[in-house]
Amino acid sequence: MSLEDIRNKAREKLKGVCGVYKICDGDPMGRICQGQSYGRPIGIGGIGSGASFANNIKALEKIRLKMRLIGPQFEPDTSMTLFGKPITMPILGGSVSGVNSFGGENVITEKEFCRAVVIGCKAAGTIGFRGDTYTYSLDETPGLDAIHEAGGWGVKISKPREQSVMIEFFKRAEQIGCIAVGTDVEGCGSSIMAKYNKPVFRKSVEDLRELVSCTSLPFIVKGIMTVEDAIASIEAGASAIVVSNHGGRVLDHTPGTAEVLPEIVDEVKGKVTILADGGVRTGFDVLKMLALGADAVLIGRDIVRAAVGGGSDGVRIHFEYLQKILRRAMLMTDCPTLKDITPDILC
Numbered sequence: 001m002s003l004e005d006i007r008n009k010a011r012e013k014l015k016g017v018c019g020v021y022k023i024c025d026g027d028p029m030g031r032i033c034q035g036q037s038y039g040r041p042i043g044i045g046g047i048g049s050g051a052s053f054a055n056n057i058k059a060l061e062k063i064r065l066k067m068r069l070i071g072p073q074f075e076p077d078t079s080m081t082l083f084g085k086p087i088t089m090p091i092l093g094g095s096v097s098g099v100n101s102f103g104g105e106n107v108i109t110e111k112e113f114c115r116a117v118v119i120g121c122k123a124a125g126t127i128g129f130r131g132d133t134y135t136y137s138l139d140e141t142p143g144l145d146a147i148h149e150a151g152g153w154g155v156k157i158s159k160p161r162e163q164s165v166m167i168e169f170f171k172r173a174e175q176i177g178c179i180a181v182g183t184d185v186e187g188c189g190s191s192i193m194a195k196y197n198k199p200v201f202r203k204s205v206e207d208l209r210e211l212v213s214c215t216s217l218p219f220i221v222k223g224i225m226t227v228e229d230a231i232a233s234i235e236a237g238a239s240a241i242v243v244s245n246h247g248g249r250v251l252d253h254t255p256g257t258a259e260v261l262p263e264i265v266d267e268v269k270g271k272v273t274i275l276a277d278g279g280v281r282t283g284f285d286v287l288k289m290l291a292l293g294a295d296a297v298l299i300g301r302d303i304v305r306a307a308v309g310g311g312s313d314g315v316r317i318h319f320e321y322l323q324k325i326l327r328r329a330m331l332m333t334d335c336p337t338l339k340d341i342t343p344d345i346l347c
């Protein structure tokens, strides 16, 4: 199975939902996913005008890489350690959930999707995150089930639900040996969760502190777009933050994540692990996010296309491709290891 086969299959299966375009940029003028402002469900697109989704892409597009070619030959090394686990690349499977957003169970079941992400990421030597949506409950846990099947090799991100429910999710995550847990605080605006009687909330520092202390696992706060929220996450005891606007799906007219990442990095680098997502489509994008100061990145919409088009093999092949292009980008910018990737490679 080639990457092209996977994407062709995904295009067929996601008809009417996602065009599996060569460039996934959320362009409100031309992309079939961008119909939300006309009353359609959000699908796989961005909220409202689609500006936040598009801003992620534009922010990365603006960044320029400095080509540095004269020097000794080397084999770029993309390996690193995250939460004490060795991984082959600084690229992780994002906490995308809810197949209803991308065609429903006729396209792929939630269970199959979660399996594809977790098993596919593990096969590529990296880690799949799993999210949370209104079809999930303490009785229905496809993300945790997939992580369990993978011997605990995964990360559970819970929506900012009632504290007691989150604590129970995290307890189960710990029992199955998950690598880390966390919450997507940006999920607090979701109306569909409340509609299905699973209300979500803004979380205070005290709430987060309670969640951090209910588990021995590293705790991740996802949805950080400001220095203030990054500092608050550290105050709460988080081990990692994810600089994310949820792929532009929760608040219209936010900046792109690559725009806010440098100021967050300036303030908190070294105090907390910094992950980032939003518009990361290629190994070149990965290099840019790392040069801006992220320790690793997460892949969102592209894992949907990879999983729908090729299951766990599709996800593995997609990650191996990302790694291959990251290696090439590192070779061309004189970065033998991830530590060599600094703002100096930008121009």
Ligand SMILES: Cc1cc2nc3c(=O)[nH]c(=O)nc-3n(C[C@H](O)[C@H](O)[C@H](O)COP(=O)(O)O)c2cc1C
Binding pocket: 043, 044, 045, 056, 094, 095, 096, 097, 098, 101, 102, 130, 131, 132, 133, 157, 184, 222, 244, 245, 246, 247, 248, 249, 277, 278, 279, 280, 298, 299, 300, 301, 302
């Ligand atoms: C269809 C869809 C469902 C998502 N569901 C979740 C979720 O349940 N939990 C979560 O933390 N993030 C969720 N996200 C956001 C992603 O984790 C990630 O932040 C975003 O997709 C990154 O941007 P990208 O798609 O441009 O790569 C979802 C994104 C999409 C497109």
